[in-house]
Amino acid sequence: MNILRKILFPFAVLYGFITSIRNFLFDNGFLKSTSFDLPVIAVGNLSVGGTGKTPQIEYLIRLLSDKYKIATLSRGYKRKSDGFVLADENANAEILGDEPFQFYQKFPNVMVAVDANRTNGITQLLSQNEKPEIILLDDAYQHRKVKAGFYILLTSYDDLYADDFMLPTGNLRESRSGAERANIVVVTKCPNNLTEEQQAKIRLKLKLSCSQQIFFTFINYDEVIYGAAEKISVSEIKSESKILLAGIAKPKPFFDYLKNENDECLTFPDHHHFSDADLETIQNKANGKKIITTEKDYVRLKDSKLISQLYYLPIKSSFINHQQNFDATILEYVKKSLES
Known part of the structure; x- marks a missing residue:
């Protein structure tokens, strides 16, 4: 303390x-x-x-x-929308928040909604044509x-x-x-x-x-990291020089699992919205090397200019x-x- x-x-x-x-x-x-x-x-x-x-x-x-029929309801921390939002094909991490958007991407048969007022959020979910x-x-x-x-x-x-x-x-x-x-x-x-x-x-x-x-x-941890166009085994990527990037509350286990002595670890605040300046800094530090991030960070970064060298490591409980x-x-x- x-x-x-x-x-x-x-x-x-x-x-x-x-x-x-x-x-x-x-x-x-x-x-x-x-x-x-x-x-x-x-x-x-x-x-x-x-x-x-x-x-x-x-x-x-x-x-x-x-x-x-399952629905998830989150506050949508740090999203740039207000009130009740039900995820659809127009959804992204800025509208839903990173974690709800991750649910939406991974589980297309699940209703994913956000609302800071959970009472209203549940009421809105139950008013849909297909109720959870x-x-x-x-x-x-x-x-x-x-x-x-x-x-x-x-x-x-x-x-x-x-x-x-x-x-x-x-x-x-x-x-x-x-x-x-x-x-x-x-x-x-x-x-x-x-x-x-x-x-x-x-x-x-x-x-x-x-x-x-x-x-x-x-x-x-998964045995494979995933990018937009390919997947690579963790055993292979561990020996390669790379950038490890995390904007989560406690990134140390993620870093420890993947890093070697030649890697650089970049830490950002939890639920961080990456600015153009952040992306420029990350790209310069990577200098063409692969960038491995968490799944939660990937949903915020996958539409950025880093995508060609960006990969993520899924986890399960x-x-x-x-x-x-x-x-x-x-x-x-x-x-x-x-x-x-």
Whole structure:
């Protein structure tokens, strides 16, 4: 914790008090939460950024989309549009935001929408000619105006919410007690050899109730990088001199997975909109070499002048163990919700 964050400790206490009062008002019905007559699954975190929400949403899409009509609803962080937008052939990252546009590109059979007002967003989705059967709320754990039927809380292995503190001293958006709303807690970005004993210690540390389930996942990198015209094996590209480019919250694992001693790593802020000057700088540094970026950054850069030398590395969220239990829990919730 740096000195400035320590100095701001009184503001963190005040912020924690305000968010606790807000949660109390929602929990006790003084502030209105709207429920909807279909399965609504909210995925989010207690901290700001970097817990792996996008691969978790994509996992749920893969699990559910073969059986049900799915819609994702996101805020559309840093998009240049307003209000409710339903993705269509005219959509791009500036209209939707990078993560929703990534969903739209990868899953053409899924309805992808953005709206900062999630209540309005769900209402608009349900007014479409083809209504979704399930709605996945992306980064909506603190959006208490919608009462989701099921909550999945993510926390990073190397930055557990139990070890964190309220903003601005720490990175928590609300107090640790907010974890009590979760049906499932997923510890993300774990070492893939995390033992059952280590998992049990983390569960105790997070102080989960007996009704809450916990699962452990790791980032599973693809064995291939993809460009506009070709794909190359990771084993081949690792030995080649290249530029590694990331505008995500925690880029170190991405860099570590691909880099060698001759590579240059370029870091930009999370959800960064690349300016013409940025593109010029990147192109000059690359000097004809391949540029490897994250999938989230690629959707913002694929229409730029870098495209001829630009590649991306896909990732997936994979379970260390008990994946079948996770799947069964989600499918059972959906089934019961649709039958009720």
